[in-house]
Amino acid sequence: MVRYNPNEIEPRWQSYWEEHQTFATPDLASAGANTVKRYVLDMFPYPSGDGLHVGHPEGYTATDIVARFARARGECVLHPMGFDAFGLPAEEHAIRTGEHPRVQTQRNIDNFTRQLKMLGFSYDWNRVLATTDEGYYRWTQWIFLVLYDTWFDAQAQTGRPIAELPIPAEVTAEGERAVELYRDSRRLAYLDDALVNWCAALGTVLANEEVVDGKSEVGGHPVKRIPLRQWMLRITDYAERLLDGLADLDWPTGIKKLQYDWIGRSTGAEVDFYLRPGETSSNAAGDADAAGGPFVAWKRDRQTSGFTGEAGRDCLRVYTTRPDTLFGATYMVVSPEHPLINRLVTAERKPEVDAYCEKASFKSDRERTDGDRAKSGVFTGSHAINPANGLSIPVWVADYVLAGYGTGAIMAVPAHDIRDFEFAIAYDLPVIAVVDPPADHEQRDEILAGKACFAAEGNAINSGEYNGLATAQVKADLTSKLAQQGLAREAVNYKLRDWLFSRQRFWGEPFPILHEIDAEGNPTGIKRGVPDNQLPVTLPQLEDFKPHGRPEPPLAKADDDWLIVEIDGKRYRRETNTMPQWAGSCWYYLRYIDPQNTERLIDPELERAWMPVDLYVGGAEHAVLHLLYSRFWHKVLFDRGHVSCPEPFTKLVNQGMILGEVEFTGYVDESGKPVSVKNARKDAEGNRVTKDNRPVESVRYAEDQVEKQGDGFVLTSDPTIKLDSRAFKMSKTRGNVVNPDGVVRDYGADSLRLYEMFMGPLEATKPWVMNGVGGVRGFLDRVWRLIVDEKSDELCVSDAVVDMECDEEQLRVLHQTIRKVTDDTQAMSFNTAIAKMMEFSNHFTRCEKRPRAALETFLILLNPYAPHLCEELWSILGHTESIALQPWPVWDEAALAESSIEIPVQINGKLKAKIHVSPDATADQMICVAIADEQVIAAVGDKQIVKKIGVPGRMVNLVVK
């Protein structure tokens, strides 16, 4: 008995590939001019201590099939793998155990590498990289310096940054510190005092994107907002181009939409409201001046919250998408963090406003957005002049207005904005309708009376000269009229914020930035990049990585010989923040192309030859973060001439999540008696209880305790007890995690690969079914027996394998299989390609004579899917060269043709008979055969055929009466 034994076969072929460098990337330059390059990329994993989970091989198998398929078709393939190895878990582990994060990270990388090799992926392992390699993060730091030395130029109007920043004479005159501040106001990487998401438990600040529901995405710890001086990346300057670039990408529409919404472009107008004179404390120093000094205007020249306008009158600037509703603006609201708030508030209102603002600052984002979101706010005591109608309207402070969006202040139009309406109702502010709802609108009377809100478009009313005009018209006319008076201008706004780029962690890339210090060690406010020849800035030796709950980074605890640097007689203190985990993954796809280059980021010729990435596969969880950040960096590198294409990833595919096996759950009461799902309802606290409020406990049942009844499942032992059936996300706590090591041990790597591809479409979310792995293993067993004589004691080719021509049917099946597998592999419809190969194997298993040539062709088709088995059978059939080097077969249309095809005959659309006709029969010929058919005659009976429809090669339909 010589059985198919993957555990013996697979490691053998893996060593063979490694020894023979079967999958080393070919040299593109020496390949022929007609050679097609194909860059097939996986999202590289974070090497966690748990090892691979079955979700990883899903995407990796898909790209491996694509890569092997492309090679067989003569394309030049780059298919690399690496590790995104900086990150919180390794540092958390280091804090717990005292082991250096590098040690654990290396151990995890080794384990991941073992697992990836065990699955037989055809990566070019010569190019493997980890973001934690000094030779790698040297260039991450280098790119940061590119961002640091690239400037946004508001005047240039090119939408692109510039490499040299002209410094205005009046700034130069103010001295070095002024120049520094001016530069920071223009850098793509700049220091700023920002309200940041501070997570005390993690001891770091987090990007907006890393905060979910007011809690940290990692660990779910509370996050609160504090002001802190932080590194920011000016991604907002790329908002427009990040948006435009999406149009031409072959990405899932859902992901494009997510990015589109994340950037959140809106158009409208900025409108300036002068405050009523004499009322505000315009002599008090405002927060705006305190925060920015004389450079506040430069810093905020594109987004001024407020300013002192003509004749010393304070002015409040708002952003609105509905300038047409200006006549309905009955009050204004500023956010509690608004820079002009101290000037707005009158003396008698100050205690109340201060108290409100302080309370708001203590609220986390979660509290501010949670619950029923009842609006709150206080009156500042000031009034502003509505520029549309000259009326005086009150200015309020409320935390439903966000400091970070627009100008941090709004004009409130309660009649046409639901939030303003809620606030106006709560505080009894006037509601004036200025847009007429359609005549048939249910609530039209209430809306016109100011008793309801209408947020859609319509014709203007109560709007002076604009009455009767449509929304779009009023927007344009009113904005341009106010623009002439200098009171408004068209404006574009984005939800996207600048990217908070520093972290107070140890296990990340140090910033290559030096802060100048004077003789006493005090900062002078001047900083510089680390000179190129001193990169990388490596991490210092540290005994203690623990976060201490204060926002000083762990690197600040390093010794002075790391911390203090002297260049050209000046002393500097190193920047002690580190970069976020996203940094390394922003550009790794470039490094694979030229991984050993110590002279530059990437060789320009190689870059032009291999970029962009042709196929990028990974999970949808990176839809906005990684994929937006790396597009941003790539565009900066493009603008600075370091890469040749404006977008890095031409085609993106998201593999769907793999859930755990379907579970049957029911409930039992305190006595252990089963309770039907219908009778276990949720109480006010969300706990499951019986009808009479006794607590119940959730229990899981095994498949054999359950049976189908009606449209649900019930307990076999008591069919009155209804159960839930559902698949859940794999998680350690639920205990439904499937470990690839175990699957490979029990079924083999080829079976795991094939099963994951056979489960369903790559993009779909689907539950794991272990029996399904057995199913595909059965298929591979049958393929083995197609060729190997299993009954024999020696390994030998089965007697059924013969050197003869295929019969007509075998030839047709073979060529159908070639066509289907070729088309479906190209379309990444792997599950249907596998189904077709199963049909092939089923057919040829039944054949007593199996032509060797057909089997060999079949093995080449199956090889990308189950490479170990195919290599083995290929060699058993007597070949000495790897099957991976065989050219992809081509199907022959002639072989597909059948001499006669079966055609359904419908009568009034119902299938009544089948006829056999030649495949090239015309519609008329088919109809002739059909109406002569006995069954058809019987079915028609004595009724009249009133219409005959024939579709050549498809069907015949007769309409009878």
Added chain:
RNA sequence: GCGGAUGUGGCGGAAUUGGCAGACGCGCUAGACUCAGGAUCUAGUGUCCGAUAAGGACGUGGAGGUUCGAAUCCUCUCAUCCGCACCA
């Protein structure tokens, strides 16, 4: 609340894009072989009526519609999942 996606047998899923619904696999049933089986082979397997036949009816979340013909197109509706969530 807004946005997106998806609804097909007991289960995962096919269906050449308007033309034989249920490919392929799991599971299940029966038979063969077997000391045994998570082995192999063969046959069957959408539901209902019918006798276990012949035959028939129904059937792609639901209700309408377009069409000779609808899982596929249109309208309404329900359910589930996933994003976003005071962005003015």
